[in-house]
Amino acid sequence: VNQGDSFELKITPDRYVTVRYAGAGGDFNPIHIDEEFAQQVGLPGRILHGLWTMAQVARAHTEAGGAPDSLRALSVEFRGMGQIGEEITVSGTVRDVQDGIATIDSEATQSGKRIIRNGVAELKQGG
């Protein structure tokens, strides 16, 4: 991993991904799993869990780093709403490398919108 290197991960969330993530992650907020409820509270429909999308950002880093403990830190901001059925692209770029730790800027986009922005990670070299 060198300064200026970049990586990308693409994934299309299928219509049941929020149901599986609700069970696996324990967040059963109905805005993610109940179409009618989501519409009643003013959303276009069920939306992705932000933390599921963040998990895609995390996975892009651990795959680039080669191991789960290569990822030392990750912070993100959520924007807008992640949609079911539309491809998400996670992209990361190495800002700099110091003492074996790469600082990586990242974002996740969907249909041209940034649903995660200002991602910053620390990735351990050869982790």
Add this chain to the structure above:
Amino acid sequence: VGVRTDAIGKTYPSATYAVGREKIREFAGAVGESNPVHLDLDAARAAGHADLVAPPMFAVVYSRPALGQVMFDPELAVNYAKLVHGAQAFRWGPLVIAGDEITTTVKIQDISVKEAAGLAFYVIASSSVNQRGEVVCSGTWANIVRDVS
């Protein structure tokens, strides 16, 4: 419902989560992990781990029992249906392995209101330690509640 900014600094009882092998498999599957150290016991052991390795974002799972106390705190009266996640930060320590017991403490770091926009901001800090007392994850959870009055 008024926003209780006087709860800044409030702490809650710690909560311990026992990390199970099948829960790791379930979570890894739900987020699309394909690294066999999360899924295949032989691969995890061959890589030098005692059992399946939790993906970093499994922090969401072992933090939840402690964190839930805040979001469902009757004193805060957060409107769960109007809750959206604003930002999230994690810093990880040693890996979490199936069989670990992770104890998480949480504290309300900040509560603020943008009255004109009808938004309330809740920032919660979490710290999770394993059974050896090593900090495996510290988290900052920033939630936004819409349509507050």
